Amino acid sequence: MQLSWGPEEEAFRAELVAFLDEHVPHEADKGFDYADPGEHEDGDLIPEWGRAWQATLFDHRWMIPAYPPELGGRNCTPVQTLIYLEEMARRRVPRSFHFPGYAIVAPSLLEFGSDAQRELVPAAIRGDTIWCIGMSEPNAGSDLAGLSTRAEVHDDHFVVNGQKVWTSYAMVAQKCFCYVRTDPSAPKHKGISLLIMDMDTPGIDIRPLRHISGAANFAEVFFSDVVVPRENLVGTLNDGWRITQGSLAHERAGLWVEGVSRLETTIHGLVNLATRRGLIDDPIVRRRLAELSERAASLRALGYKGFSSFAQGSSAPEHSFMKMATSELGKECWEYGMELQGAYGAVADPDRGEEGGRWVMGFFMSFANTIAGGSSEIQRNIIAQRVLGLPRAR
Amino acid sequence: MDFTLSPDQELLRDTARQLMQRECPSELLRAHIDDPAAADPLWRHLRDFAALGDGPLADLCLFAEEMGYVAAPGPFFPTTALFSPLLGALGHELLSPALAGEITGTVAVAGADGGWQANDDRVKTFVPEADRVDWVAIVSSGPAVTLVQSPSTRRVTTVDFSRRMFEVEVGSGSGPAHSVDVEGFESVLDRATVALAAEMVGTARRLFDMTLEYAKERVQFDVPIGSFQAIQHKLAEVALDLERATSAVYYAGMAIDAKDADRHRAAHVAKAAAGAAATRAAKDGIQVHGGIGYTWEHDLHLFIRHAYGSEAWLGTRDWHHDRLAELLF
Numbered sequence: 001m002q003l004s005w006g007p008e009e010e011a012f013r014a015e016l017v018a019f020l021d022e023h024v025p026h027e028a029d030k031g032f033d034y035a036d037p038g039e040h041e042d043g044d045l046i047p048e049w050g051r052a053w054q055a056t057l058f059d060h061r062w063m064i065p066a067y068p069p070e071l072g073g074r075n076c077t078p079v080q081t082l083i084y085l086e087e088m089a090r091r092r093v094p095r096s097f098h099f100p101g102y103a104i105v106a107p108s109l110l111e112f113g114s115d116a117q118r119e120l121v122p123a124a125i126r127g128d129t130i131w132c133i134g135m136s137e138p139n140a141g142s143d144l145a146g147l148s149t150r151a152e153v154h155d156d157h158f159v160v161n162g163q164k165v166w167t168s169y170a171m172v173a174q175k176c177f178c179y180v181r182t183d184p185s186a187p188k189h190k191g192i193s194l195l196i197m198d199m200d201t202p203g204i205d206i207r208p209l210r211h212i213s214g215a216a217n218f219a220e221v222f223f224s225d226v227v228v229p230r231e232n233l234v235g236t237l238n239d240g241w242r243i244t245q246g247s248l249a250h251e252r253a254g255l256w257v258e259g260v261s262r263l264e265t266t267i268h269g270l271v272n273l274a275t276r277r278g279l280i281d282d283p284i285v286r287r288r289l290a291e292l293s294e295r296a297a298s299l300r301a302l303g304y305k306g307f308s309s310f311a312q313g314s315s316a317p318e319h320s321f322m323k324m325a326t327s328e329l330g331k332e333c334w335e336y337g338m339e340l341q342g343a344y345g346a347v348a349d350p351d352r353g354e355e356g357g358r359w360v361m362g363f364f365m366s367f368a369n370t371i372a373g374g375s376s377e378i379q380r381n382i383i384a385q386r387v388l389g390l391p392r393a394r
Numbered sequence: 395m396d397f398t399l400s401p402d403q404e405l406l407r408d409t410a411r412q413l414m415q416r417e418c419p420s421e422l423l424r425a426h427i428d429d430p431a432a433a434d435p436l437w438r439h440l441r442d443f444a445a446l447g448d449g450p451l452a453d454l455c456l457f458a459e460e461m462g463y464v465a466a467p468g469p470f471f472p473t474t475a476l477f478s479p480l481l482g483a484l485g486h487e488l489l490s491p492a493l494a495g496e497i498t499g500t501v502a503v504a505g506a507d508g509g510w511q512a513n514d515d516r517v518k519t520f521v522p523e524a525d526r527v528d529w530v531a532i533v534s535s536g537p538a539v540t541l542v543q544s545p546s547t548r549r550v551t552t553v554d555f556s557r558r559m560f561e562v563e564v565g566s567g568s569g570p571a572h573s574v575d576v577e578g579f580e581s582v583l584d585r586a587t588v589a590l591a592a593e594m595v596g597t598a599r600r601l602f603d604m605t606l607e608y609a610k611e612r613v614q615f616d617v618p619i620g621s622f623q624a625i626q627h628k629l630a631e632v633a634l635d636l637e638r639a640t641s642a643v644y645y646a647g648m649a650i651d652a653k654d655a656d657r658h659r660a661a662h663v664a665k666a667a668a669g670a671a672a673t674r675a676a677k678d679g680i681q682v683h684g685g686i687g688y689t690w691e692h693d694l695h696l697f698i699r700h701a702y703g704s705e706a707w708l709g710t711r712d713w714h715h716d717r718l719a720e721l722l723f
Contacts, residue, residue: 001403001452002396003648271723280723283716290715291666293722297659298667301641308397318641321634377627384626388606388633391621 005079012076013083016062020091023056025049028093045172045217046130050097054127057095063125064102071106072125078253078311085254089261098169101131105177108194108243112235117196120175132199134164134178134221135244142378144179145188145241149223151180151195153237158182158195160203160226166372170206170219173199183238194240196232203227212364252319253310256303259326259369263296266333266362273340273354288336295329320387324379327369334363397644403456410460413439418464420693426467427555430526433468440470441495447478448493451585452647455592459643462596465556465700469498472522475589476501476582480531483578484539488529499529502562503583510583510709512537516564520707524560525549532564534571537579542567554703555696581650584661587708588646591661591668594704595640598668601675601697602632605682612684619682628678632671639664639671659721662714669711672701 005013027049057063058072065084067073076084088095096102101124109117109124123129140147149162160180170176176197183191197204203226208216235243271289274280299322306318337359338345347353348360370376384390399407417439425432446454454474461471473492477499481489491497500523505515512535524530524547532540546566550559574582606629609620619625646660654660676698680687687694705711 001399001644001648003652003654004395275723286719286723287712287715290719290722294663294666294715294718295638297663298638298642301645302638304395305397305637305641305644308395311396312398318637321637324630325634325638380627380630381623383630383633384620388626388629390606390609390626390629391618393617393621393623 005083009079009083012080013087016084016087019060019062020087020093023053023060024091024093025053028053028091045169046097050094051127053094054096054102058122058126063095064106067125071110071122078307082254082257082307085257086261089258092261092265096127098127098130098172100133100169100173100177101125101127101129104133105131105175108177109234112194112243114231114234116231117234120196129175130169130173132167132170132173132176132221134167134176134180134197136166137163138165142375144244145192147179147181147192149178149180150184151182151193151228153182154230156230158228158230158233160195160197160223160228162223164221164223166209166218167221168218170199170221171208171216175199176204176221177234179240179244182240186238189241191238192240193237194234194243195228196234197226197228201226201228212367213361253307256299256306256319256322256326259322259330260296260300260303263299263326263330263333266330266337267292267296269355269358270333270337270340273337273359276354277340279340285340292329292333292336295325299325299329320379320383323374324370324376324383327366328376331363331366331370334359334366338363395645395648397641399456403453406453407456407460410443410457411463414460414464414466418466420696423465423467423555423693423696430467430558433466436466437468437470437498440466440468444470444474444478444495445493447474448482448489450647450651451588452644452651454585454589455643455647458589458592459596459599462593462598462700462704463600465597465600465697467556467558469500469523469527471557471589471593472500472527473498475586477527477529477531479582479585480533480539480574480579483574483582484572486541486572488541497529498523498527499531500524500527501531501533501582501586502564503533509713512579518562518564519550519559521547521560521562522557522707524562525558530562530567532562533579534564536573537576538571538573540564540571541569543569552703552706553699556700557703557707559703559707580658583708584646584650584658587661587665587714588643588650590704590708591639591643591646591664594665594668594672594701595636595643597697597700597704598636598639598672598675601672601679601694601701602629602636604694604697605629605632605675605679608683625682628682632675632678635667635671635674639667642667659718662709662718662721665709666711666714666718669705669714673705673711676701 061069061072061074063072065073065076066081068075106121106124109121124131135144137147151158151160176199178195178197179192180195181191182193203224205222207220209218209220210216274285279285302318303322341354348357350356385392417436422432446457478492480501481492500521502518502521503510504519505513508519512533514535530542530545544567546563547560550561552559609625610618612619642664646664649657649660683694686692
């Protein structure tokens with residue numbers, strides 16, 4: 001056991017820090033600690049400086065450090081990748097304003113795509129192509145494998161009919177990674193295929209959805225007789241479910257860093273809030289703030305412990321805990337920020353509430369983290385069944 | 395930051411695990427309720443590891459975790475986690491026999507309010523094993539330390555059968571006073587606090603393992619109760635508290651061993667997190683066991699008792715949160 005990294009790792013960190021000092025755009029300094037509310041107009045979900053920054057990261061081989069240079073990386077080790085994620089989180093610098101392309105599409109195509117499909121990967125990572133992911137449907141949320149968007153299989157094409165929902169970035173995306181049912185008679189996990197769709201294909205109708213904060217960065221997507229060429233099938237027909245399971249694996253062991261780092265910023269914000277409101281000497285407030293700090297600190301330790309097992313080559317059960325724990329604790333922190341404001345806790349008027357409505361907005365946005373990407377309840381099922389070995393309910 | 399155990403540490407943990415399993419069965423815990431001498435044979439094995447009182451804290455934590463798993467009673471914990479480190483801070487000559495396992499000792503700090511700060515109260519509280527150890531180190535304000543033998547003690551019965559607590563009358567045994575610097579004394583307390591947190595993590599893991607096994611075996615409505623989501627989600631939350639507490643303990647051990655600036659904060663976090671894990675594992679453990687967990691004959695209560703006894707000692711969760719607040723804001 002040892003507390004700090006070795007000199008080689010610290011030299012790597014110094015190189016990264018030097019790059020960031022020189023290139024991070026000033027707009028990235030806003031340091032938001034809740035999910036980007038997407039307060040821009042629909043066409044401006046991804047700010048221009050964000051596009052340029054992602055391309056800069058790619059061109060300097062700092063976009064996905066574990067990847068080879070032609071994919072925007074430098075063949076980094078797991079420890080170097082963790083250090084990269086630590087530094088980015090510490091500065092609260094976003095890598096990208098649209099995660100589906102670099103985080104989901106790229107690794108999936110590299111593993112499952114044809115030669116032609118793999119040629120789409122560099123642009124997905126550099127952010128030149130904006131992707132959306134067609135997964136959730138009105139009747140397929142946590143039970144994703146129950147999806148019913150139908151693709152009829154023809155000799156050289158598919159015909160797609162159905163509906164997706166909560167599709168992030170659909171209104172600005174050029175391409176969609178879309179999960180469809182190609183064999184309605186097979187058991188539900190065995191009749192799903194993955195298609196690449198061009199979003200300007202006739203028959204695709206995108207209707208932006210406003211979320212709880214009032215902004216819109218996701219949409220409903222309707223498909224009416226959408227024709228998709230056969231070569232846009234990713235992997236094997238009816239074997240698409242497998243691809244949903246593999247996304248993000250290359251960085252999974254370090255993804256907790258951003259969540260924990262945001263928590264620490266939020267708790268720091270709570271201390272400042274309590275100080276401004278004259279509550280910082282209240283013993284009940286102090287104890288509550290300390291408890292939140294304790295939980296965040298122990299989660300940081302848990303993240304590092306899980307990373308240690310991952311770096312040693314064993315599967316790390318610790319990571320099953322991190323998403324649930326950081327998102328749930330985050331929600332508690334935001335709610336406490338409202339509570340500390342007393343009667344003003346519910347004020348949404350940016351001119352009257354604390355910090356331009358940061359706490360109200362953060363609270364509403366925090367539900368995205370406990371619902372999206374596998375709700376906390378699904379995470380508990382996964383922990384119980386895959387980590388603890390408890391039997392599935394019949 | 396690397397949590398990977400060295401081969402020596404793995405060996406220490408495995409040795410401790412086998413030793414505890416063999417030498418500290420629940421029959422010993424039950425015999426020890428009425429007769430503290432029942433733990434003497436265990437001490438004769440544990441004394442071989444008394445040198446852990448002066449080595450890396452991470453190693454002591456590995457050992458203490460296995461002690462907690464069996465709720466090991468006796469003088470080992472107060473001797474290695476409190477007495478020896480205090481002797482080390484004093485530069486006292488008794489350190490070498492203590493590390494050799496030739497003498498036992500305990501430390502008396504808390505006064506009437508039970509708080510772990512040096513004070514001049516005439517009666518010290520929550521002193522473990524004070525009636526049977528060779529030496530009691532009494533800490534008064536200064537901090538000043540007086541080493542006494544056979545002081546006047548009074549047993550205070552707690553829920554915990556594995557850690558016998560006493561009040562000790564200050565001045566009831568004589569000896570010269572030694573002074574220890576404030577920082578040295580804080581280090582002793584940090585070390586003991588984290589070692590206790592490690593023990594609690596072991597106890598929490600025992601409670602959790604017993605409960606998980608029971609949930610897989612116990613059949614109701616024709617299925618194992620562990621297939622019910624109400625049970626699964628409860629156990630997932632216990633597992634989370636256990637994992638984060640374990641991580642916090644070993645992080646604190648590393649921080650103290652490295653004399654890192656973060657070590658005081660880490661010690662408070664470790665004990666508070668261990669308290670959360672141990673008390674949750676205890677409460678949810680008995681709940682999942684249902685009626686059988688509520689009986690005297692079932693071993694579960696031996697560990698529930700140890701969990702709550704440990705939570706109350708060396709600063710409760712609230713107490714550590716208050717200290718943490720002082721450090722942070």
